[in-house]
Amino acid sequence: MDYMALCRELLLISDDHETAGYLQDLVVFDGAGNWPPQTNHGNSWPEPLRPYHEIYLQLVPTLSCATVLPNDSSNYRRCQDYRARMRMLLQDRIVIADVATLLSDMEAGSCVGFDLKAYNGFYACIALSRHAFRWGTIPIVKAAQEEKIIDIPVELEITWRCLCRHFGLYSQGGNVTSNYFCNFNDRDQIVYLINEDMSEVTRTAEYHFGHVFPAIEKAASPVYYHVVNSIFQYETDNKGAYVASLHIIERLLRQPIKIYYDTLVDSKISRSIWMAYCQGFQGWAAGELIDGVYFEYDVLSGNQLPFCHIIDAFLGLECYLTDQNREGYIPVRQRDFSDSVRKHSFRQQAKRSGDSVIEAEMEKIVRRMRIFRHTHCACATLLTAPERLVMTAGKSVLESEEIPDVDAAIDFLDDILVKRLGETR
Template sequence: MFSWIFPIWSQPTATTPSTKILQDPLKHRTVECLRDLVQLGGGGTWPPTATYDDSWPMSLQTYNSVFRAVEAYLPVENSSLDDACNRKIIDAFRGRMRSELARFVELQKVELALKQWESERDTSAQSAWLGFFACISFLRHAYRWGVTPIVCEAQNETSVAFPPELNIPWAALQEHFGFTSPSGCMTSICYSNMAKDDHLQYSVTVGMPELHSSTEYWNTKLVYDMEAKILPVYHLFAQAIAFMDSENPDAARDALKSANDILRTALKHFFSTMVDANISRTVWMAYVQGFQGWTLEGVDGISGGQSLIFRTLDSFLSITPFPTPEKERLHIPEAQRNWLNSLRDYGIRAVAKERGYDQITEELESLVKQLRLWRMGHMRRMQPYESVHRPERKTMTAGISVVGASNENEMIEHLKKELGRRLAQTV
């Protein structure tokens, strides 16, 4: 019904890594799951190429209008330390958003459009769904916090009653993408928020100094670009498994050797980009990390652990323990989970060892070594970012909620233990 309104630019060109995956003739479950990740999970590309309001059904485009109407009222340059003052700020912002939702959104039309839209299954429709996912996620996080930098008064809340205008489309998004969390995730707030002309579609630093907007941009840009750089590694992993099952160990070894080379370059890019010149540690803590949190009803917000890159590496290399299906279903859409489970189910390290493929085992161990080195470096790199003092809030990470720490030093020790535990498992 809506096919005519979807732009065609989301289709990849013949030379992209995404197209190579879609056109790969290998017949294997892992290759099929990777193809579904690109086709169903990303709208024809990975990382996703989301499209925005002009590609949505007319009655859903109003949500973009609501965000534009409230975006400048969310950030403040100087946070209040007074709980009563902050309660007024939060309530005023939420009241403003409810008024704009009531003014722009017609719920009956929204429900009808969502029901009709669900039948659209081509890649252009999926790109539009991803953009809508981003929009509603930003609206929900903005409503949840009421002000950014986030403050203790909001952190003290254990539940928030969201307006039906935000709950009804969210239920449709949960069903469509196959996740259960009430909060946004890395897919919606990062992967789906990088527009085709290299800008953030939705921002929480409108009206703030340039340092704020550039930090917000580089935070998302780094996450997005890392997926783009490592997508060929995903393909090589899938091909290596297919080659193993077709008794072609030489081709599997060569694929893994190439994967090692690409991964090495990509991980260097991560550390060369995550510097204070791009991502200001003080701004990141206040205007990025806090907003991406959630801390309601035992549910956390976005964390680096949701990154498909590192979940893929862990899954491919059989680095356990794997998260429970229920926990993973919270924040990870179904197409991503299917890809990860295809890697876990195969267990390439055990297969290579059982068959005596020593050269393949060497390449696999090289991948493990790279991942260990990255985790060691990340443990050091994150400390100055997470240790910034923010007196208006409790110690918190976006992915672990409020931490029982009285100061930033205790917070860092907590995080070091968490990351150290994962490093010890990376063998």
């Protein structure tokens, strides 16, 4: 589907409607002309940036290991060796002054030969390189989890700050957009693998756990168009058109939810593999001192998926994330779009005016989201592993006096998800 053409059509019918404008901005600037984002990696980048791509690919065979060593200090040595190799290659091969000039030209809008697709691909490369440096070995290990301040190489710092400004967020680690959307090429392949030489079952789990995110967004993108259209039709009092849009939204929602349902199965994402080889690496669980106060980043979680943010906003539900987590991990153009959808959500107004047709249609959409959340609650159990502390990517290291073991962690996380299911009305 030519999503840009659809968005242009939306702007034509809705003229200068705020929500249509934000969807258009999302597709143009973050999606490089489509949604989920289009990308280019490696050779299509300006010359000074290419070594980043090559260094990641050169080092990745040493990142993941099939056997976890019996003692933590040996595991930690593996992590430190990886970091030392990465630091040395970055120092040797990156001319940081050239990189800084290029990125500031890009920010000023005057960089020839570096388009938004390439920029998106570069975002994935730097994000994955930072995670590889932070953990140094997969499965992640206790000694690395216990490190709270990470001395990230300057070559990954200058670039990252610039990318964060472009995407309008702040965090030391990646997010669903950088680590998943931007890490696929146009043939649906992962570019920066983390388990390159591992078993088939591990690589299959890595692929499907990554791919489910852009696959859901791809299936959901026509829904976003109809969300905007229904808002516009409601505001111009075109009842036939907005009721038709609500029908279409409800029907289209089945596909992204089915993708989730069909993917989160043991034959695609093996439970025994998932936590050690897919999930841990996507967390961060470290931070920085801001004005003398320690601030920790949880980073990546499914809770950043635009699909849920946009449909929840359309239904008039409060956002699931705290402001801090939204501003840390959700790019600004995604935030602007879902905020505008929430602002223009007409469900409450229709309820107040006794429009039972709209409420009946909205109820059907709510039911679809409840199905998603039921399925998700059922899959969201944690496993434990001897080499690490209990941690989820979205809620960081959980092990503490209040949460001493995995059972207590499961109860804590279950409560969060059940609460959200309860709020989905």
